[in-house]
Amino acid sequence: MHKSSPALTLFLGLGAWLLPQGVAQAADCSAPPGPEVEWARCLLDSRNLDGADLTGADLRDASLAHAKLDRATLVRATARNVRFGYASLRGADLTEAELVRADFTRAKLEGAKLRGADLRRAQFFGADLRHADLTAARLEGADLLRAQLGGARWTDGTSICAPDSVGTCQ
Structure with missing residues (x-):
C-alpha cells in the first residue's frame, strides 16, 4: 500500500480549497423555455418562443437571431451581449431586463x-420600436440609427415620439 507524503496531502487539500466555490454549470441549451431558464451562450436562432415566460432567464451572450418572441415575457432577464437581430419581439415584456x-x-x-430596461450601448439599427414603452430605460450609448420610434413612449415616461420619428424621438 502506497502512503502519500504529508506535503502532497497538504498540496492537494489546498488545491481543492483554492478552486472557485459555486462555479456556474454550463447552460443546458436544450432546456425547455421557462422562468429562470439558463441559456447563457446558447445558439437559439430562429426558435419559436412566441408567448414564452422567460422571467429572470439567463441569456448572456446567447443568439436569438430571427427568433419569434412575440408577447414573450423577459422581465428582469439577464441578456447582456445577446443577438436579437431580425427577431420578432412584438408586444414582448422586457421590463427591467439587462x-x-x-x-x-x-x-x-x-x-x-422596455420599462426600466438597461439598454446601454445596445444596437437598434433599423429596428421597429413603434409604440414601444421606453419609460425609465437607460439608453446611454445606444445606437438608434434608422430605428422607427413613432408613437413610442420615451424614457421620461410622458413624451410620445411623433409618428415620423426615425433615429430620434421628436
Missing part, C-alpha cells in the same frame, strides 16, 4: 415594454 450591448438590428419591437 440588455447591455444587445444587438436588436432590424428587430421588430413594436409595442414592446
Whole structure:
C-alpha cells in the first residue's frame, strides 16, 4: 500500500480549497423555455418562443437571431451581449431586463415594454420600436440609427415620439 507524503496531502487539500466555490454549470441549451431558464451562450436562432415566460432567464451572450418572441415575457432577464437581430419581439415584456450591448438590428419591437430596461450601448439599427414603452430605460450609448420610434413612449415616461420619428424621438 502506497502512503502519500504529508506535503502532497497538504498540496492537494489546498488545491481543492483554492478552486472557485459555486462555479456556474454550463447552460443546458436544450432546456425547455421557462422562468429562470439558463441559456447563457446558447445558439437559439430562429426558435419559436412566441408567448414564452422567460422571467429572470439567463441569456448572456446567447443568439436569438430571427427568433419569434412575440408577447414573450423577459422581465428582469439577464441578456447582456445577446443577438436579437431580425427577431420578432412584438408586444414582448422586457421590463427591467439587462440588455447591455444587445444587438436588436432590424428587430421588430413594436409595442414592446422596455420599462426600466438597461439598454446601454445596445444596437437598434433599423429596428421597429413603434409604440414601444421606453419609460425609465437607460439608453446611454445606444445606437438608434434608422430605428422607427413613432408613437413610442420615451424614457421620461410622458413624451410620445411623433409618428415620423426615425433615429430620434421628436
